[in-house]
Amino acid sequence: MRTSFSRFSLKHYSVLPGFGITMGLSLMYLSFLVFIPITMVFLNSSQLGWGKFMEIVLSARVLASLKVSFGASFLAAAVNAIFGLLLAWVLERYTFPGKKIVDGLIDLPFALPTAVAGISLTTLYGPNGWIGRLFEPLGLKIAYTPLGITIALIFISLPFVVRTVQPVLQSMDREVEEAAACLGATRFQTFRKVILPVLLPAVITGFALAFARSLGEYGSVVFISGNMPMYTEITPLLIRTKLEQYDYAGGTAIAAVMLVISFLMLLVINLIQWWAGNRDKG
Numbered sequence: 021m022r023t024s025f026s027r028f029s030l031k032h033y034s035v036l037p038g039f040g041i042t043m044g045l046s047l048m049y050l051s052f053l054v055f056i057p058i059t060m061v062f063l064n065s066s067q068l069g070w071g072k073f074m075e076i077v078l079s080a081r082v083l084a085s086l087k088v089s090f091g092a093s094f095l096a097a098a099v100n101a102i103f104g105l106l107l108a109w110v111l112e113r114y115t116f117p118g119k120k121i122v123d124g125l126i127d128l129p130f131a132l133p134t135a136v137a138g139i140s141l142t143t144l145y146g147p148n149g150w151i152g153r154l155f156e157p158l159g160l161k162i163a164y165t166p167l168g169i170t171i172a173l174i175f176i177s178l179p180f181v182v183r184t185v186q187p188v189l190q191s192m193d194r195e196v197e198e199a200a201a202c203l204g205a206t207r208f209q210t211f212r213k214v215i216l217p218v219l220l221p222a223v224i225t226g227f228a229l230a231f232a233r234s235l236g237e238y239g240s241v242v243f244i245s246g247n248m249p250m251y252t253e254i255t256p257l258l259i260r261t262k263l264e265q266y267d268y269a270g271g272t273a274i275a276a277v278m279l280v281i282s283f284l285m286l287l288v289i290n291l292i293q294w295w296a297g298n299r300d301k302g
């Protein structure tokens with residue numbers, strides 16, 4: 021009886037604070053930085069009333085900006101999911117001259133101010149730029165088009181995929197690949213059956229991070245897009261335009277719609293990631 025009592029009465033103390041303190045601080049931190057600002061967006065937009073709210077968010081200009089923002093962000097994240105995986109593979113599996121330089125260049129979009137990136141890309145892909153002038157005679161315009169927006173988003177979101185996949189590649193045991201080859205598997209079969217299932221959750225995570233980063237990008241896109249309503253105007257720019265016109269309720273209404281759509285898309289991506297990480301465990 022004494023043993024049973026002591027078993028339940030003894031507490032194991034940790035160097036770090038307990039669950040109650042850490043959970044309370046975490047919730048307070050999230051509330052001030054995430055929950056309260058998001059709540060204010062919905063509270064401000066609720067002043068419009070349902071009819072006015074729907075009139076604003078369903079206007080042709082808002083729908084066009086949402087299409088540009090979400091379409092270009094999704095495409096940029098998809099491109100980076102493929103080529104980011106390729107870059108991570110090359111950096112982890114091969115040794116070549118200048119490898120450290122290439123590895124450092126991948127982090128450049130993290131440190132480079134977005135305005136500098138936007139000016140550089142516009143200068144490069146503009147009609148008189150080094151690359152833009154090559155495509156101009158072919159009738160292909162890059163800057164001031166959705167294509168230019170997508171290129172800018174690919175540039176700023178590439179590191180998220182590479183840096184997410186690299187640690188997984190580092191932890192992979194190459195003996196498993198060698199065993200698959202010894203059992204007669206081709207290179208494609210080894211990649212599809214052995215390597216890809218391990219990398220897929222990390223690739224999906226990198227895709228989600230790249231998509232979220234692209235969706236909220238403003239500085240680099242505002243230069244190369246041209247900001248033409250109904251064609252290259254992104255939603256963050258439209259929100260800023262509303263705020264500059266002192267239409268705070270209208271701006272927050274568009275922001276609320278963007279928040280909801282972003283949350284739903286990220287929720288779907290996380291569900292796919294969960295499925296990819298647990299399908300082999302069943």
